[in-house]
Amino acid sequence: MAAAIAIADADGLAAVSMRAVAARLETGAASLYRYLSSRDDLLDLMADRVAAELRPYPEPDGHWLDTLLRMARAQRALHERHPWLSELIQRASAIGPETLAFFDACLGVMAPLPAPPTAKFEAIAMMNGIAVLFARQRTAGGASPFAGLDLTPYPHLVAALTQPPAAPPATDLFDRALGGLLRGLLAPDPA
Amino acid sequence: MAAAIAIADADGLAAVSMRAVAARLETGAASLYRYLSSRDDLLDLMADRVAAELRPYPEPDGHWLDTLLRMARAQRALHERHPWLSELIQRASAIGPETLAFFDACLGVMAPLPAPPTAKFEAIAMMNGIAVLFARQRTAGGASPFAGLDLTPYPHLVAALTQPPAAPPATDLFDRALGGLLRGLLAPDPA
DNA sequence: GTAAACTGCAAACGTCGTTCGCAGTTTTGG
DNA sequence: CCAAAACTGCGAACGACGTTTGCAGTTTAC
Structure with missing residues (x-):
C-alpha cells in the first residue's frame, strides 16, 4: 500500500x-x-490511507468557521501532496474509516450550528470541492495550457495574455472564497 | 465521435x-x-464537441455578473448531461477550439472590469470548478454513500443522519455561492 | 508427526490500445 | 481509357493490463 x-x-x-x-x-x-481482492480495493485503501494524514484534527477552540478553514487548508495541502487523490474520491467506494472520521469531525465542529443536516453535508461537499479546486490549480500551474495553439480567433484571450501579470492578491483567496461560501450555507442569512 | x-x-x-x-x-x-491517432485523441474531440453545446453564448446586455452566471449555469447543465466530461477537462490536451471560444467569451464579458488578467483566469477556473461541483452533487445524488457501513464510531454522523431532512433552501445556492466568489475575485474589494 | 492452513508465484485467460500488412476501392494524370 | 498512386477497411497480432487457477513450499495446529 x-x-x-x-x-x-x-x-x-x-x-x-x-x-x-x-x-x-x-x-x-x-x-x-x-x-x-482487486485493484479497486487497493485504490480505496490508498485513498483512506492518505486521508489519515489529515490528523490530528484541530481542537474546536475558536470560532467554528476558523476551525473548518483550518481543516480545509489541511485538505488542500493533502491534495497538493497527492494529486492523484482527487481522481479517487469521486468513487463512492473510496469512503473508508479515515474519510468518515474526517466527515464526523467536520460535523462535530458544526454541531452547535442550527443549520439542517442537509446544509451541513452540502457544506462539507463544498469544502472538499474547493480544496481540490485550489490544489489542482497549484499543482497544474506549471506550464501555460495555451502553448502551441493558434489563438488568433480569440481576441480577448490574446489581449489578456499579452498584458503583463500583476502582483498576486493580498489576502489568500482560498480563505475568503471558502469562508464566504460556508457562511452563506450554514449561518442564518443576515440579508 | x-x-x-x-x-x-x-x-x-x-x-x-x-x-x-x-x-x-x-x-x-x-x-x-x-x-x-489514438484513443486520447478521441477523448479530446469528445470534450470539445460537447463544449459546443454551450453555444449560443448570452449577449452581454445586463450586468457582467448576470452574464457570467448564465454561462456558468449552462456549464452546470452541460456537466449534468454528460457526467463523464468532468473526468476529461482536467487533461490539458482536452482544450480545443470550442473550449477556447468559451474562455474567450468569458473574458469578453469581463473585459470592462479593471481586474488583472490573472484574476480573470482564476475566476474562469472557479466558474468551471463550481459548475462541476454542483453538477456532480446532482448527478451522484441518488443513493446514500453510507449504505452498509458501520457508523457507530462516528457519533456526529449518525446524529445528522437520523435527523429528518429539512426543506431545501429558498434561493439557489449555486447563484449565491458563485456570485459571491466571482464578485470577491473581480470586483474592487469594498472591505 | 501428520494434517491443515497459509503463502508465493509462474502460467494462462480475456480485454484493452495500438500496429502491421494486405486486400479492395477510389482518385489522379497522361 | 487505363495504369499508377493514393486512400480505406480490417483480420491478425503484439504488449500491457487485471484477474484466476493450480501447484509447490512453508508455517501453524493439534
Missing part, C-alpha cells in the same frame, strides 16, 4: 498497476491477491 | 473502448485509426 502510494506520487495513478506495485515489493503480481 | 459520446452518456467513460465505438459504427476497431 505504501508502495502503491509512492508510485502514484511519482508517476500518477495510471502507473499504479498490480505488476508495478508487485515489482516494487520484489514479488509477483499474483501474490498481491492474497491481501487485496 | 457521436457514437463515442452516446456510449459515454449511457455507460460511462470506461465503456468507451475503441472496439465498442467501432462496433456501434458496425466496423472494425483498427478502422478508427484512419481518422484518429
